[in-house]
Amino acid sequence: MIFPLVIVVGAAAILAVMVLIARFRCEPILTLFVVAVLVGLATGRAPTDAVASFENGAGHALGHIAFIIAFGTMLGRIVTESGAAERIADTLIDRFGPRNIHWAMMTIGLLVGLPVFFDVGFVLLAPLAFVAARAAGQPLLLAALPLASSLSVAHALMPPHPAIIIAIQAYGASVPIMLLLGTAVMVPTAVLAGPVFARFIVPRLHVRGISALEAQFLERDVARPLPPFWLSALAVLSPVLIILAAQVARVLLPGATGEWAAGLLGSTDMALVIATLFAGLALGIARGTPWATLSRRLQDCLAPTAFVVLLVGAGGGFGRALIDAGVSHALTDLAVSWRMPVLLLAWGLAAIVRLATGSATVAMSTAASMLAPLAAQTGLVTPEALVLATGAGSVAFGPVTDPVFWQIKEYLGLSVGQTLVTWSVIETAISVLALTGAVLFQLCYQLF
Known part of the structure; x- marks a missing residue:
């Protein structure tokens, strides 16, 4: 042809x-x-x-992202229902102010986006954007768009993402220079494509209602006190910390042992599963939620993700x-x-x-x-x-x-x-x- x-x-x-x-x-x-x-x-x-x-x-795409969405949704449900997301949102609002929630989400997106792929970061942090926007009394898009844009910027411009590493090796570029150059370009790009653009476009859009995913992440047990901030932040960031630990293990542990540990912990699915189990124990079981109740809620939260x-x-x-x-x-x-x-x-x-x-x-x-x-x-x-x-x-x-x-x-x-x-x-x-x-x-x- x-x-x-x-x-x-x-x-x-x-x-x-x-x-x-x-x-x-x-x-x-x-x-x-x-x-x-x-x-x-x-x-x-x-x-x-x-x-x-x-x-x-379709099989390739589903093999990559289906269980990331599933495990990330489970983790998000635990974090939101336990009040951890609300605790983080309240802290962010106190620090940045309700009118600056878009700046807060951009900052979080840049930090989390450095070690993890976009799809992992977005599934992980979307529930936080839902809760933070509601708590700040701002439109969801004002929080979600800066979050998504900053994750994309970090993925495209900064090592150690695999595609950037491939390009660095192909062109023979310097990793230290790329880190400095990437940072110098990443920050203003994230600002303009994130909070600045969101402030411009959001008032001009009319989004009807809320998605089924957003609705389930806004549910929580109001009778239970909020968990402390350190535990809430640890639960949200635990997949990132586990992936970083895998990279440290590859460097510090010799030979096959380091590769085995890095291969186990560095898997995105494994990191999300470990993080979900940790959150379920620390934010659910340890705070009085029966295991059967927690298991049922995790099953229920998957229904809106099917489509x-x-x-x-x-x-x-x-x-x-x-x-x-x-x-x-x-x-x-x-x-x-x-x-x-x-x-x-x-x-x-x-x-x-x-x-x-x-x-x-x-x-x-x-x-x-x-x-x-x-x-x-x-x-x-x-x-x-x-x-x-x-x-x-x-x-x-x-x-x-x-x-x-x-x-x-x-x-x-x-x-x-x-x-x-x-x-x-x-x-x-x-x-x-x-x-x-x-x-x-x-x-x-x-x-x-």
Whole structure:
């Protein structure tokens, strides 16, 4: 098939998904499946292959995120029902003030986002955003959007996230310089794409009601006193601390022992399970909740996540359908054939792969591996600027091919259109601001 037609098919598929769901209110999971299969058929694939492509993509997405959502929801239910989230929210409001809850959530997102993936951080901290917004008397989006944007910034720009490490190794960049450069760009980017943008957009949106997930996280036993702040914070941050402990174990323990300990504790699922068990014991059993009651509540809290999990899987299946149809490869070849400045090419390649596949990690690793030989030959730009530009492109657009798009939509109770003007705009703003930081760093390097 002629590759420009492949690009047309991919663009038409993305547009069709947005229009069918947003304009005609079609059921999202069915829409994503049908359009994904039609993409396969339109690009010459057999019907069984077109369906298998969707299933494989959905299975990969679900295998990665389904149990993260499940375990994170359990932990969130314990933290909110025990009053721990309310204790943290009250403390944040005391420190920042009710009108500055967006700054508080941005700060938490940056700190938690450094060692953990976006999806883990968002599932972990979303209940805190729900409770904090309610306690401060502010709209949910004013707390949730800065939280989500700061998590995304940390994921895209800062080591030790795997995609950044891949890009650093491919370009031969310096980790210490990347830490300094990433921090210098991360903070202003998080401020502008988070609290500043949230203050602008939230008054202009009308969100009807609250999502089922938000509703269950606002429940708690008012007759029980709130737990102390230190215990509340420890319960929320325990997955992060466990993952960090895994990295310390890899360094301090010799050979296979360190790798075994790091592999066990460093698993996201394992960290969330351990944290959930700790929270259940410290905030539930130790404070008088019978085990049977706690177990029943944990089972009940999973019901609202079923649709979210399936929708995230459908988003992954749709993205895989575009990849297998050749859309990603055709776009990448087109970008490489254009004569562009190296920094802009790094950003553009990553952005194109991001749009076609939905995955920031795939976008960054793909663009870095393709550009590394060219960058080494030309030597026109610093490796650190290239890493930053590639990371910037990897989060561009916040497209419907990214399962996180649908996760944000359902958690925050948004329509597709509202998700586009909030999350997609935030991701694009992060991308452009980080690219600007890369260009400024390169200019300063050349001048000084």
